[in-house]
Amino acid sequence: MSGPPPGRGTTFERLLDGGPHLSVGMLTANLLSLGQEMEILAATGVELVHIDVMDGVFCPQMTFGPPIVKALRTPLLKDVHLMIDDPLSKLEAFVLAGADIITFHLEGASQPHRVLQALGTAVNVNDAARGLIRGVGLSPSTPIAAIEPLLEELEYVLVLGIHPGYPGQSFIATTERRLDHARRLIESSGRPIVLGVDGGVTRANIGRVAAMGADVIVSGSAIFDGGDVASNAAAMLAAVASARPSAGR
Numbered sequence: 001m002s003g004p005p006p007g008r009g010t011t012f013e014r015l016l017d018g019g020p021h022l023s024v025g026m027l028t029a030n031l032l033s034l035g036q037e038m039e040i041l042a043a044t045g046v047e048l049v050h051i052d053v054m055d056g057v058f059c060p061q062m063t064f065g066p067p068i069v070k071a072l073r074t075p076l077l078k079d080v081h082l083m084i085d086d087p088l089s090k091l092e093a094f095v096l097a098g099a100d101i102i103t104f105h106l107e108g109a110s111q112p113h114r115v116l117q118a119l120g121t122a123v124n125v126n127d128a129a130r131g132l133i134r135g136v137g138l139s140p141s142t143p144i145a146a147i148e149p150l151l152e153e154l155e156y157v158l159v160l161g162i163h164p165g166y167p168g169q170s171f172i173a174t175t176e177r178r179l180d181h182a183r184r185l186i187e188s189s190g191r192p193i194v195l196g197v198d199g200g201v202t203r204a205n206i207g208r209v210a211a212m213g214a215d216v217i218v219s220g221s222a223i224f225d226g227g228d229v230a231s232n233a234a235a236m237l238a239a240v241a242s243a244r245p246s247a248g249r
Helices: 009-016 031-044 066-071 087-096 112-120 144-153 175-189 206-210 229-247
Strands: 021-025 048-054 077-083 101-105 133-138 156-160 194-198 216-219
Touching (some): 009 194, 021 229, 077 087, 077 216, 101 156, 112 133, 112 144, 144 175, 175 194, 206 216
Parallel strands (some): 021 048, 021 216, 077 101, 101 133
């Protein structure tokens, strides 16, 4: 497979071009007013909403499931991050809930090729034109080289800058080197693959993180903490935009 699977279309292409793009994590959003939060984010120019799914097994927290993914009525791309064990048996529910991106963790999947193949045959029934982007996430202790056998069957690599499921962590310094390694593997594959980074991204460091060359940057608490969602999102987007020439993307 030399390019993105059929149906990927504009969604995939826009993530590859003109980045980095900000994906806003919903873990610290006001769950009683998600619709309003989505409207505010869309008005600022945010393009993706990042939904952390934790099962209390892969990592200690328990968070969202398919009902929340389905309930989010928004033009923003639904970037679903599965931090769960045995993702293969749970994929269909998230596809049917309207996910645009589904990222599972290599550490939680005994047969990652089968997970990617299952996602490759999935159809997003809510909007088939959007397609479904298949992603693999890597925790900080997992070697980046572990993705190499999978590069022919994915469209997205997500490098974590913190350990999944533990609040209050700081961005791990070695993440920059790991992103560089991932970028080199992607380039050597000859395939168009989106590179993302998630965890520990704040208003103070987002400019530096954006210059590391990722196509997608995930941040949540930096947008929702303090309550001024619009102002925080605008500041983060401005920092990302100012770093684009340095990122060379």
